[in-house]
Amino acid sequence: MRPLRGRVTRLAMPIRVMAHRxxxxxxxxxxxxxxxxGKADLAxxxxxxxxxxxxxxPVLDAASHPIAAFHRGLDKIGxxxxxxxxxxxxxxxxxxxxxxxxxxxxxARDNAQYRHLLNVKSGPDVSYVSARVIxxxxxxxxxxxxxxAGEADGVTKGQAVISANGLVGRIAELxxxxxxxxxxxxxxxxxxxLLEGASYRAILAGDNTDQPRLEFLPVGAEVKPGDRIVTSGxxxxxxxxxxxxxxxxxxxxxxxxxxFTDWQRLEQVSVLRFDMPRxxxxxxxx
Amino acid sequence: xxxxxxxxxxxxxxxxVPGLMALGLLLIGVLPLGLPDFxxxxxxxxxxxxxxxxxxxxxLMPAPLAFSLGLLHDILNGGPPGLMALVLLLxxxxxxxxxxxxxxxxxVVGWFGFLIISGAAHLAAWLLACIYHFQALAFTPVLMQxxxxxxxxxxxxxxxxLTQAWIARxxxx
Numbered sequence: 115m116r117p118l119r120g121r122v123t124r125l126a127m128p129i130r131v132m133a134h135r136x137x138x139x140x141x142x143x144x145x146x147x148x149x150x151x152g153k154a155d156l157a158x159x160x161x162x163x164x165x166x167x168x169x170x171x172p173v174l175d176a177a178s179h180p181i182a183a184f185h186r187g188l189d190k191i192g193x194x195x196x197x198x199x200x201x202x203x204x205x206x207x208x209x210x211x212x213x214x215x216x217x218x219x220x221x222a223r224d225n226a227q228y229r230h231l232l233n234v235k236s237g238p239d240v241s242y243v244s245a246r247v248i249x250x251x252x253x254x255x256x257x258x259x260x261x262x263a264g265e266a267d268g269v270t271k272g273q274a275v276i277s278a279n280g281l282v283g284r285i286a287e288l289x290x291x292x293x294x295x296x297x298x299x300x301x302x303x304x305x306x307x308l309l310e311g312a313s314y315r316a317i318l319a320g321d322n323t324d325q326p327r328l329e330f331l332p333v334g335a336e337v338k339p340g341d342r343i344v345t346s347g348x349x350x351x352x353x354x355x356x357x358x359x360x361x362x363x364x365x366x367x368x369x370x371x372x373x374f375t376d377w378q379r380l381e382q383v384s385v386l387r388f389d390m391p392r393x394x395x396x397x398x399x400x
Numbered sequence: 401x402x403x404x405x406x407x408x409x410x411x412x413x414x415x416x417v418p419g420l421m422a423l424g425l426l427l428i429g430v431l432p433l434g435l436p437d438f439x440x441x442x443x444x445x446x447x448x449x450x451x452x453x454x455x456x457x458x459x460l461m462p463a464p465l466a467f468s469l470g471l472l473h474d475i476l477n478g479g480p481p482g483l484m485a486l487v488l489l490l491x492x493x494x495x496x497x498x499x500x501x502x503x504x505x506x507x508v509v510g511w512f513g514f515l516i517i518s519g520a521a522h523l524a525a526w527l528l529a530c531i532y533h534f535q536a537l538a539f540t541p542v543l544m545q546x547x548x549x550x551x552x553x554x555x556x557x558x559x560x561x562l563t564q565a566w567i568a569r570x571x572x573x
Contacts, residue, residue: 138463141467145471149483152532250433251430252443260476294478301535378434
């Protein structure tokens with residue numbers, strides 16, 4: 115049988131090489147087609163992506179726990195080393211905050227009184243969904259996070275995501291058990307904001323750097339480094355008045371904003387469930 | 401003669417180990433490691449995996465595997481779908497066809513080969529991302545990412561060559 119087998123191999127080899135080449139070319143076409151379909155924002159591609167992420171989520175979730183524990187351990191060691199100075203700092207801060215608390219109470223009382231007098235409609239209700247960060251996009255082209263909470267937990271697309279310090283981004287993709295946050299530093303992020311105090315409107319535009327730009331500031335707007343930026347709530351996606359960051363630099367007419375969020379320490383974030391009462395009412399009318 | 405069960409299992413293990421290792425490296429890349437300023441320059445760890453295996457054991461890193469690893473990378477990182485799939489596929493093709501240049505040479509030659517392939521891959525990824533977003537993206541983070549990948553390569557390659565020796569041992573038994 116040997117000669118026959120040799121003949122078969124001689125015949126089969128080129129066919130196999132051909133099949134490999136054909137498969138290779140086919141895969142290249144598949145990748146290009148996917149890029150085009152992704153650019154066209156096809157729903158099919160998005161569904162495929164969210165399903166794959168949903169499948170990978172348990173693994174990522176399990177693996178991210180020890181990392182979080184490791185960081186907490188490191189933090190503990192750091193805290194022990196600076197126990198004395200940290201205590202002093204906190205005592206001073208506590209004094210300052212106590213003063214602020216008195217002021218805030220007074221203002222809240224006044225505010226409630228005025229609202230009552232003027233019959234002001236109160237803002238929309240905001241509730242929170244807390245979610246664990248299970249994934250972090252690496253690489254220079256995107257700035258996103260994966261959260262271990264999705265549609266089943268009440269998250270919907272477009273909702274704002276905040277950390278303890280400030281705004282993080284918004285929900286861009288939604289799976290059953292996972293969701294993807296587009297960080298406010300990402301190239302595709304555009305968030306309507308206000309300069310606190312002066313109430314100038316602007317758009318906070320991410321460009322993949324750590325410090326997003328302020329765009330569409332009114333002509334003649336007076337801005338200086340240190341000015342606080344908050345969400346404006348325009349467009350109805352984000353609740354107004356949430357802290358975003360401070361203006362860090364003004365160069366060549368471009369104002370850059372240093373976000374309050376500490377990107378390295380995002381273990382847990384909150385998704386804001388925020389419904390515009392007006393929109394809900396009109397939905398009920400229909 | 402049908403191969404015994406042990407040898408079948410052995411065969412199955414050696415065929416899947418490179419792919420599983422690459423998958424593990426891919427997942428490490430997605431985890432929130434919380435290293436300061438690391439995110440934007442985090443290396444694509446599947447790149448050395450695809451390079452190494454398609455040069456030294458092309459039978460264990462076929463084109464569909466490279467494609468799937470790239471696609472999973474795109475999906476988990478939230479990048480343009482198909483970008484890294486295309487890049488890793490081209491890396492696999494280039495390595496399989498040029499493996500003679502590197503195989504049997506010293507480690508430094510392998511590293512130099514990776515320098516060229518990885519440089520071309522980073523450049524290709526950057527160009528594709530620029531076309532995808534219709535704008536010139538910053539190149540510095542890509543260079544940094546390239547440098548980090550180059551520095552990590554010796555460690556990853558060492559791990560792989562140990563695995564390769566182990567697979568060869570299993571094959572003989």
